[in-house]
Each structure stands twice: as structure tokens, then as C-alpha cells.
Amino acid sequence: MEKELRTDFLGVKLSSPLVLPAGVLDISFSSMKQVSVLGAGLVTTKSLSTQARKGHEGPVVTEVEGGMLNAMGLCNPGIEAGIKEVHLLKEAAANDDELSGNCPVNMSIFATDKEDFVSIAEKADKSEADFIELNLSCPNVMDEFGVPLAASEQMVAEIISAVKNVTQKPVIAKLSPNVTNFTKIAGAATDAGADALCMINTLGPGIDIDIEMAKPVLSNITGGMSGPCVKPIALRLVYECRKAGLNIPIIGMGGITNGRDAVQMLMAGADLVGVGTAVYYRGPEVFRLINEELLSYLRRKGLDSFQSINRII
Ligand SMILES: Cc1cc2nc3c(=O)[nH]c(=O)nc-3n(C[C@H](O)[C@H](O)[C@H](O)COP(=O)(O)O)c2cc1C
Structure with a gap:
């Protein structure tokens, strides 16, 4: 990959700032390898839990104005199966001329309480x-009022410090936009020792209705929103974290579909840029296309690296 796009993220060399976010593709090593070869600098696994989960009954996704609703229900084959796929991916990357062994992987995990987070970590x-x-x-099963984990500064901080105690690997906190105190939560995650923040997870949730059937389209009724319609909110939340003085690496995502969107996310304050729903619109080669679009912006502006793009703050 061109030198203008190379970067070092938490001590790991990436060929591009583009990241495959959690859950957008299946967990198979071949899907993850494909997007790496096509230009993703970092690939994230589906979110993995202690045991395999079936997820919700279909339909689990629906296209809406400017984006998608999904209610996958965090289906995944369980942490052990995820670990095997990552092993196969690393093995395949080692034998691949294009990747020449370099295929950084971000393992996403989830749980509903601190103890479970620690044991998966x-x-x-x-x-x-x-x-x-x-x-x-996720919902916090321990909270009698049903406040999700991501909405509680204290829970976020406790989970991050507990996980940091059991791993030497860099820990990235993926935050939900569906809170009223987003920058406070981001600050609590930073203070608790997170090595980076990833934002945003899906927005909402929202509902789509089939008027012929007079029924919700998704079997789960509601689903999280992603795609271009969430981009202005994703940009705002990244910007607000920087404005609040948070000096921590940020993976910014939410509706990034082309080079212009990626530049906007970098200008808002992100260090890396996630490209999720756009994989459904432009195919897996979206990573190659956005890398090219980013490069053409850099060359047009006479910049020698994507890190030279000026932030708006
Ligand atoms: C089908 C689908 C499944 C997802 N599954 C997960 C998941 O397992 N874990 C997670 O942290 N985020 C999950 N997400 C959220 C994405 O990782 C990302 O944060 C969000 O979609 C915003 O980025 P985008 O607009 O580029 O898709 C999922 C999103 C989609 C569309």
C-alpha cells in the first residue's frame, strides 16, 4: 500500500487507516482476509461471547432511507470458534504474497456483566x-433499571480496568451513541485505561413498517441504524470528544462510504476510519476504492500523508 496511507496504531503497523468494523461481515477467516487484501488496514471480528448465540429470527436487516436497520441479535459462534478463525487468518496471511504476513486483527467481545467480560478477555x-x-x-443485566452498560460511566470504567488487568493487548472501548452523556462516557473510558476508543455503534434503535402487511419489517421490531444517515452524528461525537480535550486514539465510524466521508472523519478528529454498511453498497472492494479516493485527495491537496489532513479543532 502507498506510503501516504501507512500508519502505526498502538504499536501495530497498518497499511491503511481503513478498518472493517465489528459484525458487518461473517466471522470466517476468508471474509476477513478478503477485505485485508482489498485494502482494509485492520479487520474486526464479529462481537464474540462466551457461548455461541443464534441471534434473532429473520428478517434481521432492512434498507431504510439513507441507511440500514439491523437486529442481528449479536449472533456469533462463541469466543473459541472466533479464536480459531483468527488463527486461520494469521496463518493464511503469513502465506499470502499480497499481505506478506501483515494482517492486523481486532477481536471484538461482548458480555452483559463485568465478570463475563473478564473471562472472555x-x-x-x-x-x-x-x-x-x-x-x-449491551443491556446491563445487573442493573435493576435496565440502564445499558455503555450509558453508565461507572460500569464502563469498571469493565475497562478489570479487562486491562487480565491482558497485555491494547484494549479498545466501542461506545454507543445512544446516551445523553457521550463525552463523559468517553472520558471515563479514557481515564480507566482504554488504549483507544471506537465510535459509533449503531444509532437508535429505529423501526421500519411494511404497510401492505401492516407489520414491522424486522422480526425483532426494532433495529440499530447505520449508514450515511448516521454520519453527521458520528462526526459530531468524534469532534466533541476532541473538543472536550480527549487525547486518545479514536476509530471513527458511522456512514463512511467514500473518500470524502473518510476525510471528514479524519478532520473531525479520528485516527482511523471504519467502513461498515458501505460494504453492502459498494462491495468488499470499497476498501480499495476509498483508499484510492483518499490518495487522490491527498495528492490534489499536496499532502504527503493522511496524518497531515488538518483537524477542524
Ligand atoms: C449488520 C451489522 C452487524 C453489526 N454487528 C456488530 C457487532 O457484532 N458488534 C459491534 O460492536 N458492532 C456491530 N455493528 C455496528 C458496526 O460495527 C458499526 O459500529 C456501525 O454499523 C456504524 O458504522 P457503518 O455506518 O459504517 O456501518 C453492526 C452493524 C451492522 C450493520
């Missing part, structure tokens, strides 16, 4: 993944 720590990402957007 202990397993993820023994995997070949380069980073561990904590998907904090």
Missing part, C-alpha cells in the same frame, strides 16, 4: 489478535 488475550475491542452496547 482472558481467552481473547491468548488469541493471535492484535487488539481486544469491548462492545459495551
Whole structure:
């Protein structure tokens, strides 16, 4: 990959700032390898839990104005199966001329309480993944008022410090936009020792209705929103974290579909840029296309690296 796009993220060399976010593709090593070859600098696994989960009955996704609703229900084959796929991916990358062994992986894990997060993190720590990402957007089963983990500064901080105690790998906190105190939560995650923040998870949730059937389209009724319609909010939340003085690496995502969107996300204050729903619109080669679009912006502006793009703050 061109030198203008190379970067070092938490001590790991990436060929591009583009990241495959959690859950957008299946967990198979071949899907993850494909997007790496096509130009993703970092690939994230589906969010993994202690045991395999079936997820919700279909339909689990629907296209809406400017984006998608999904209610996958965090289906995944369980942490052990995820660890095996990451092993196969690393093995395949080692034997691949295009990747020449370099295929950084971010392992996303989730749980509904701190103890469970710690026990999955202990397993993820023994995997070949380069980073561990904590998907904090789950309901908190321990909270009698049903406040999600990601909405509680205290829970976010406790989970991050507990996980940091059991792993040497860099820990990335994935935050939910569906809170009223976003920058406070981001600050609590930073103070608790997160090595980076990943934002945003899906927005909402929202509802789509089939008027012929007079029924919700999704079997789960509601689903999280992603795609271009969430981009202005994703940009705003990244910007607000920087404005609040948070000096921590940020993976910014939410509706990034082309080079212009990626430049906007970098200008808002992100260090890396996630490209999720756009994979459905432009195919897996979206990573190659956005890399090219980014490069053409850099060359047009006479910049020698994407890191030279000026932030708006
Ligand atoms: C089908 C689908 C499945 C997802 N699954 C997960 C998941 O397992 N864990 C997670 O942290 N985020 C999950 N997400 C959220 C994405 O990682 C990302 O944060 C969000 O979609 C915003 O980026 P985008 O607009 O580029 O898709 C999922 C999103 C989609 C569309």
C-alpha cells in the first residue's frame, strides 16, 4: 500500500487507516482476509461471547432511507470458534504474497456483566489478535433499571480496568451513541485505561413498517441504524470528544462510504476510519476504492500523508 496511507496504531503497523468494523461481515477467516487484501488496514471480528448465540429470527436487516436497520441479535459462534478463525487468518496471511504476513486483527467481545467480560478477555488475550475491542452496547443485566452498560460511566470504567488487568493487548472501548452523556462516557473510558476508543455503534434503535402487511419489517421490531444517515452524528461525537480535550486514539465510524466521508472523519478528529454498511453498497472492494479516493485527495491537496489532513479543532 502507498506510503501516504501507512500508519502505526498502538504499536501495530497498518497499511491503511481503513478498518472493517465489528459484525458487518461473517466471522470466517476468508471474509476477513478478503477485505485485508482489498485494502482494509485492520479487520474486526464479529462481537464474540462466551457461548455461541443464534441471534434473532429473520428478517434481521432492512434498507431504510439513507441507511440500514439491523437486529442481528449479536449472533456469533462463541469466543473459541472466533479464536480459531483468527488463527486461520494469521496463518493464511503469513502465506499470502499480497499481505506478506501483515494482517492486523481486532477481536471484538461482548458480555452483559463485568465478570463475563473478564473471562472472555482472558481467552481473547491468548488469541493471535492484535487488539481486544469491548462492545459495551449491551443491556446491563445487573442493573435493576435496565440502564445499558455503555450509558453508565461507572460500569464502563469498571469493565475497562478489570479487562486491562487480565491482558497485555491494547484494549479498545466501542461506545454507543445512544446516551445523553457521550463525552463523559468517553472520558471515563479514557481515564480507566482504554488504549483507544471506537465510535459509533449503531444509532437508535429505529423501526421500519411494511404497510401492505401492516407489520414491522424486522422480526425483532426494532433495529440499530447505520449508514450515511448516521454520519453527521458520528462526526459530531468524534469532534466533541476532541473538543472536550480527549487525547486518545479514536476509530471513527458511522456512514463512511467514500473518500470524502473518510476525510471528514479524519478532520473531525479520528485516527482511523471504519467502513461498515458501505460494504453492502459498494462491495468488499470499497476498501480499495476509498483508499484510492483518499490518495487522490491527498495528492490534489499536496499532502504527503493522511496524518497531515488538518483537524477542524
Ligand atoms: C449488520 C451489522 C452487524 C453489526 N454487528 C456488530 C457487532 O457484532 N458488534 C459491534 O460492536 N458492532 C456491530 N455493528 C455496528 C458496526 O460495527 C458499526 O459500529 C456501525 O454499523 C456504524 O458504522 P457503518 O455506518 O459504517 O456501518 C453492526 C452493524 C451492522 C450493520
